[in-house]
Amino acid sequence: MVVRLNSGGVEGVDAYPVELEVDFVRQGLPGFTMVGLAETAVREAKDRVFAALRAANFKLPPARVTVNLAPAWRRKSGASYDLPLAVGLLAASGGIPAEGLQRFFMAGELSLSGELRPVSGILPLALLARQRGAAGIIVPPGNGAEAAVVRGLSVYTPHNIAQCAAFLAGAEPLDPLPEPENTEVPPPVHGLDFAEVKGQEAAKRALEIAAAGGHNVLLLGPPGSGKTMLAQRLPTILPPLDFEESLEVTKIYSVAGKLPDHQGLVRQRPFRAPHHTISDVALVGGGAYPRPGEVSLSHRGVLFLDELPEFQKSALESLRQPLEGGVVHIARSAHSVIFPAACMLVAAMNPCPCGYHGDPTHECSCRPDQRARYQARVSGPMLDRIDVHVEVPAVPYADLRQSRAGESSAAMRERVLAARAVQRQRYGDDGPRCNAELSGALLDVHCELDAAGHDLMEAAVNRLALSARACARVLRMARTIADMEGLERIDAAHLAEAVSLRVLDRG
Structure with a gap:
């Protein structure tokens, strides 16, 4: 039978x-x-x-x-x-x-x-x-x-x-589980808050813009300046997962075997912070029977790479395609698979091996060739895929001693939610979820510049040798800054701030 x-x-x-x-x-x-x-x-x-x-x-x-x-x-x-x-x-x-x-x-x-x-x-x-x-x-x-x-x-x-x-066999009844009463995802609860960060107003502004548009971020500064502290608080200002996003993330965690027992939907945006000793396969996925890597486990959330130059160069280079396309293609001789990987990359690094190049309070002990080799561990094409480059200097004692708390995550999050709502209304349910995903014809339509904007962009390209990819990323950031101000058109001030967030002196 x-x-x-x-x-x-x-x-x-x-x-x-x-x-x-x-x-x-x-x-x-x-x-x-x-x-x-x-x-x-x-x-x-x-x-x-x-x-x-x-x-x-x-x-x-x-x-x-x-x-x-x-x-x-x-x-x-x-x-x-x-x-x-x-x-x-x-x-x-x-x-x-x-x-x-x-x-x-x-x-x-x-x-x-x-x-x-x-x-x-x-x-x-x-x-x-x-x-x-x-x-x-x-x-x-x-x-x-x-x-x-x-x-x-x-x-x-x-x-x-x-x-x-x-x-x-029909000998014993078994009732089906009840359907969840509410599949709407509540706002996530975090124990961290930007109010705890003293000073670093420029870095907070850059992270708020990144959160509003879903842009990648590089934090550069000496040890102890608060780079990790800032990155860990980024999820507190991101919008909550909607049901479709939550379903996407839950599928990945289910396939990876990382969904806790008796848990339904993943309700908070992922925040993954792998150690710099991670292998290429663990970072982007793969194996004999392909499984999602950290970049896919960060889908619709944040992938935080602390001490960026310490990661294996091959591992960093393997991130280039996921950061550009939002998916990971893994090919094997018998088959190929695709894992979603639409995440925000937040990276942190020191300016040199000792960490104090450019710090007015500490003398750098590195030779120019040592600094050059250290910074060359992160390739130009990799840096080109990071939208926001922000310097995080050492915090002056005057800022540390102040008892007044900084602006809270709740206040920053309200502005981020307002900007994301503008983007969702503009692109609809079938379009990009945020400005960082704008491409092709949509980029031309929604990031149109006036004459002053074109002049400013041309000057930036000529002076800073920006690539075509960098130009597109600057336009997306300018679009986000305009959305945060509730303006439909991008003006020269938005573009100038976007260019300033793209340029960083690494010595």
């Missing part, structure tokens, strides 16, 4: 259907064969499943079992096929009725005692199940909140294989 069940695999951040076919023949010598390009964890499912069924007091008669994972040309990985395999064996052997099993999608890992353990990639699978008209999806309890995010799909979460079998 052949029994068919529905499950799925994940490629990139999207799921594809996988049909399990279980053939149970009681003639001939007993044996077990699995076909369909299954990797090690899938092939090992046999031992886990038989142990789990024995622990649940299911007795399978001796038989020759053949399991096919279709389509056979796609590689299958992970432990999510344990549950459908166990249900297929029970149905094929006559332990539970086989009728109606294809109405459900199933995924989950089995422990040796028969308990269901959470697996990665459930949210994309639930979206696929709804798309294909499934009656419901059966997942471990730890994945229930994640799957319940998908409206219009019944989610069942049995605790063990015995409860799942009783539900499918």
Whole structure:
């Protein structure tokens, strides 16, 4: 008897259907064969499943079992096929009725005692199940909140294989999880505030502009000037994730296996701060079975690279394409995947190895050639992709001693939200989400300059040797500054501030 069940695999951040076919023949010598390009964890499912069924007091008669994972040309990985395999064996052997099993999608890992353990990639699978008209999806309890995010799909979460079998046999009712009452994402709560930052008004202004338009930022200054402190507070002025953005981020964390058990949507913008010893693959994604890297885990949030020149040069260069296109393309001999990577890059670095070049209170001990080699660790094309270059000088003691708090994150965030609302109204639901994503014809339409603006831009290009990419980024920043002032047209003052944020003397 052949029994068919529905499950799925994940490629990139999207799921594809996988049909399990279980053939149970009681003639001939007993044996077990699995076909369909299954990797090690899938092939090992046999031992886990038989142990789990024995622990649940299911007795399978001796038989020759053949399991096919279709389509056979796609590689299958992970432990999510344990549950459908166990249900297929029970149905094929006559332990539970086989009728109606294809109405459900199933995924989950089995422990040796028969308990269901959470697996990665459930949210994309639930979206696929709804798309294909499934009656419901059966997942471990730890994945229930994640799957319940998908409206219009019944989610069942049995605790063990015995409860799942009783539900499918009609012997024990199992209520679906209730749909979330409210999928709107509330404003994030942070324990940090820009009011705690003394001085650094120019840097705060630059970060506010960056947050309003989604622009990349480079903070340059001596040790202890507050670069990390400023970067850590950037998420406190970013707008909250809307539902679609939250769904995008949750899919990535689900596929990466980084979504905590019993958590549904990711409700706060990600802030990732990898150490400078990170490898290329960990930063941009990849591996034998490609998984998202830090730049994708920062999607719709912030990727903070502290001590930028200390990162491997190959790792930094691998960021160039994601920063330009907002996605990561990972190609392998058999297939290729795409991971979203539309994040804000915030980088921090010292001006030289000792950190004090240009600091009036400390003498720099570095030779010119040492400074040149240090700064050359970050290539020109990489720097060209960073919109805002801002100097963060050492804070004078007069600023440190003042008891008056600086402007709060709440006040800065109100201005950022107002500018983002202008952009959302201008571009609509199908256009760019922020000015940093403007390109092509839209850039020409929404960043049109008057005669004075063209003269200023021409002078900046000739004097500062700005590339075509740099010109486009200056225009996007000028558009953001105008939006913050509630003006429809970009004037020379907006353009001048944008150019000043692009130019930084590194000595």
